[in-house]
Amino acid sequence: MESFVSPRGPFALGAFAAADGREFAGLVVDGRVRDLTGTGLPRTTRELLADWDAVLPRLAGLAAAGDGAWTGLDGLRVLPPVEPRQIFQSGANYRTHVIDLAVAHRSPDDPRSPEEIRSETAALMDRRAAEDLPYVFIGLPSSITGPYDDVVVPDWCAKPDWELELAAVIGRPAHRVSEAEALDHVAAYTIANDVTAREAVFRRDMPEIGTDWLRSKNAPTFTPLGPFLVPSAFVGDPGDLHVRLTVNGTAYQDESTKDMIFGVARLVSYISQSARLLPGDLVLTGSPAGNGMHWGRLLADGDVMEGSITGLGVQRNRIVR
Incomplete structure (x- = not known):
């Protein structure tokens, strides 16, 4: 078992x-x-989330009592903390990240300076936050792996990249909820790393269709999740958390969720207008600045990613080709 960092809150x-x-x-x-086997509580974390209002006080009581059979984490394998039926992923949701991408992908014949591009893109992000809608796409549950498992890069993937993200975990089903109601449907938060094959994001053979999220983001093990589900009551403001990712000890992502264009409540409400969010479903809130493409440094065999978000613990994954 990897070294353990306690999450925020009593349990x-x-x-x-x-x-x-x-x-x-x-x-x-x-x-x-x-x-929790034999306590009379549901068997899986997804089933626990489905009855969250009743389950949460019972979990608090068990944690406070401290009795029963307890095991050290060193004797256990930590699995993904939930098996979602649906994963909703937000794209281009951090201002600095989008600005960096605009500079990195500018056309060679673009007459604007990097500073001009940054200024114009920042103004565009401000307008987007005020007037636009979030951009959300669908991920596959089969891409999920544990918080300390290896990430296996397929032989066709030439440009694997990291994207550490805050993930909201749904408790109460949500359909057509308002932004004011949305956080009432979030039971917990956890950490997700949305590993991406950069060369597969855009379909060069079909540019009129655009992005290929199936191939670029959904290989098995491409979504390390966890380590744990931290109840939302213990997390505080999801719009004020520190997101940090290192590779082999060097920090590349080091940002605050304050930089999100659309917050958790806006994302959940927006998704719920089209889809019915179910207990255990994940809403990935987007990746902050500092991806490998920005640094010119992509993942290689043997690299170790370590990701943390305030109060949610640490995940650690080795890259295997």
Whole structure:
């Protein structure tokens, strides 16, 4: 087991595998896990989220009592903390990230200076936040892997890149909810790394269609998730968290969620106008500045990514080709 960093709050929720392979939902307190099997609570984290209003006080009671069988994290494999039915991913949702991309992808014959492009793009982002709609696409649950598992890069992928993101986890179903109501439907938060094959994002053979999110983002293991689900009540303001990702100890993403163009409530409300969000579903809120394309440094065999977000713990994943 990798070294453990406690999440914020008196407890968190996770999914685990024992040495004999048995999988279970567990309550996490100070680096120890209480197996919830036999407590009368639902069996999986997704089932727990589906009855969150009733489950949360019972989890609080178990955490406070401290009795029952507890196991150290070192004796367990930490699994993805939930198996969602749907993953909704927000694109181009951080101002600085979009500005950096505009400079990096400017045409060679563009007469504007980098400073002019930055200024014009910043003004565009301000208008977008005030007048526009979020950009959201769909991810596949089969891309999810555990917070300490290897990320396996397929042989066709030449430009693997990192994208550490805050993920909102749905509790109450949400359909056509207002922005004011939206956060009432978020049960917890966790960390996601939306690994991307950069060369596959745009279909050069079909430019009129545009992006290919299936191929670029959904290979197995391309979405490390976790380590745990931290109840939203313990997280505080999701618009004021620190997102940090290192590769082999060097920090590349080091940003605040304050830089989001559309906050969690806006994203959840927007998605719910078209789709029905279900318990356990994930809303990935976009990647802040500092991706590999910006630095000219993409992922290579043996690299180790370590990602953290305020109060949510740390995930650590090795790249394997």
